[in-house]
Amino acid sequence: MTQHVKLARDRRRRKSRIKALIFFCAIVCIVAGGILSLKDTVEHKPEKMPEETVYQTLQNEPENNKDGETAAGKEDIDATSYDDELSDKDDEVDEIKINPNDFDLSEPLPAEAQSAIDGLLDAVDQAKRITDQFNHSVVRGDTLKDVLELSGLEDDTSKKLIASYPELKNLKPGQQLYWILDNENDLEYMNWLVSEKEERVYERKEDGKFVRQIIEKKSIWKKEVLRGSVSTSFRASLRSQGLDGRQINQLITALQWQFSMNKLKKGDDFAILISREYLENKLTGQGNVEAIHIKSQGKSYYAIQAENGRYYSRQGETLGKGFSRYPIQRQARVSSPFNPKRRHPVTKRIRPHKGVDFALPTGTPVIAPADAIVEKVAYQAGGAGRYIILRHGREYQTVYMHLSRPLVRAGQSVKRGERIALSGNTGISTGAHLHYEFHINGRPVNPLTVKLPGGNSGMQDSERRVFLARAKSVERQLKF
Ligand SMILES: [Zn+2]
Known part of the structure; x- marks a missing residue:
């Protein structure tokens, strides 16, 4: 809304010659809009845009002008794109398939037929759950x-x-x-x-x-230790222990930063401390997972819940290293904010803006905001341009569009702060910028306001002492 107010004010200040030009351009835009709304795909021609949007000039360094990929962006339209909704068709693609719940940071294990079927069933099950059902343990x-x-x-x-x-x-x-x-x-x-x-x-x-x-x-709650070893898959093994989908997701979420499910081998042992609800001696399946111990290839891994609801290692270290707010090393101006109800300036149709745009000169390094595996490196000429999708654990993905050059390949692991690409102006774009999306469980949220995972996870000294004592007792209970 403020954009429109600003536009109106700026327009009034313009001289009559320019007003006449705007009028002419408005007609051009209306005609163009009419034609384009029939097509639904809109390409921005920079020559009709300067009168449409008047902002301060981009504070981009001169190298912006060296950008040879598109001529747009040097005018006074702010850097954005109204066509950055990913389509199913890539013009070029390099990707790996990741099952969100069994994502791996290394090469996948060779799968036996049985585990393939199991995985397939899991995937169907998870896809269903992820689209409509959610659960969360409050921290x-x-x-x-x-x-x-x-x-x-x-x-x-x-x-x-x-x-x-x-x-x-x-x-x-x-x-x-x-x-x-x-x-x-x-x-x-x-x-x-x-x-x-x-x-x-x-x-x-x-x-x-x-x-x-x-x-x-009126039910009775019991703390129980469940023990098992990995059979066809970790999920299947947990399910055979009587854990429901919610509890399995809670566990995998707790472990996501420390441990990759696919590294587990058949026969690896695990023990879980869980509170379970019994109603008239019948297990209802509800309850909170308090701790898990996994032993794999001679190494023990623990995730233990503290009073604050979060999971920590035995030493009280947080399992997530957390996210940085920005995928860039320097401050940058937001040229277009996250806005699910954004309207296209010409067609006036709703074109959700599922991410945030940072005005950046082409060639600015883009960094991973958290440890991740590269899920996709691809190109869509008619929209996103060169883009990358990173996966961070089970729940999170980040997306980067209009890149000039990717610096990673699909399947590669990256650490927080590592360079993944150089920003650019590829695809349909009105100027050099980085379009950044943050997805939780496959849904885009505002990257600038979302509560970042792993933030504020530190414990106070007194709290930490309580935790360490608790960890000792948990360790004893979960011994093999
Ligand atoms: Zn954008």
């Missing part, structure tokens, strides 16, 4: 907005819920949330495991309002 500092954002929900949903049910402002570490989205990606149902004695369910009714149900639980 300190989490708000309802942070939690629901894990499924790509905007904060209006959490605001609406909290307005009706202010208790949702007080999430506590270790509590579990489970929620489902409908086909329109709106929240349909949310289950909040408040304590072992109480559960609250929020269900959306026809009129869009949420109704709450409080369930007092």
Whole structure:
């Protein structure tokens, strides 16, 4: 909105000669818009843009002008693209297939027929879960907005819920949330495991309002140690131990930064400390995973939950090294913000902007914001240009578009801070910029405001002492 205000003000200041030119261009734009809206694919011709958008000139260094890939970008249109929605068709592609839950940071193991079938079933199962069902173990500092954002929900949903049910402002570490989205990606149902004695369910009714149900639980909770060894896959082994999908995801999320599931070999041992709910002696499957110990090739790996809800190694080190906010080393101006309701300036159609654009001279190094595996390096001439997709553990992916040169190959592991590409102006773009997307569970969220994983995970001294004592006792319980 402020853009439009600014545009209007700037336009008034222009001289009549330019006004006449704008008028002429507006007609050109309307005619062009009419034609283009029939086609739906819009290519920006720089010569019709300067009057359409008037901003300060890009503060780009002269090397921007050396950019030979497209002539756009040196005019006073701000650097962005209205065509950076990835299409299914790549003009060039180098990619590896990663199963989000079994992602690996090394070469995949040779698969036997049985495990291939198992993996396939897992993939179907996971694809279904990832599209509509979500769960999260609350960690300190989490708000309802942070939690629901894990499924790509905007904060209006959490605001609406909290307005009706202010208790949702007080999430506590270790509590579990489970929620489902409908086909329109709106929240349909949310289950909040408040304590072992109480559960609250929020269900959306026809009129869009949420109704709450409080369930007092008469069940008995037991802390149990489950032991097993890896059979066909880690997931299958956990499932045969009676863990449900939610608990399996919780475990894999806890381990995602430390340990790669595919490194596990048949026969590797694991032990899990879990609280389980029994109702009239029947296992209901709910509960929190408190710790896991995996022994693989003579090495022990632990993930132990602290009071704050996060998982740490035995030494109290955080398992995630975390994310940096920006995938670049220097400050850069945002030339177009994240905006799911962005409109195309010519056609006025909604063209969601699923990422954030940084105005950067071509050739600026782009760095990995966290440890990752390169999932895809590809090229789409009609939109994203050269682009890269990185996967960070089970839940996170980042996407980089309009690059001039990738510096990595698909399948390669990269460390936080490592250069992955040089920024550019490829594909359809109005100027040199980096388009950066941040996805959680396959859904784009605002990279500049999303709660970054691994942030604020440090423990206070007193808290750390409690944790280390707890870790010792967990270690004893989970010994092989
Ligand atoms: Zn963009």
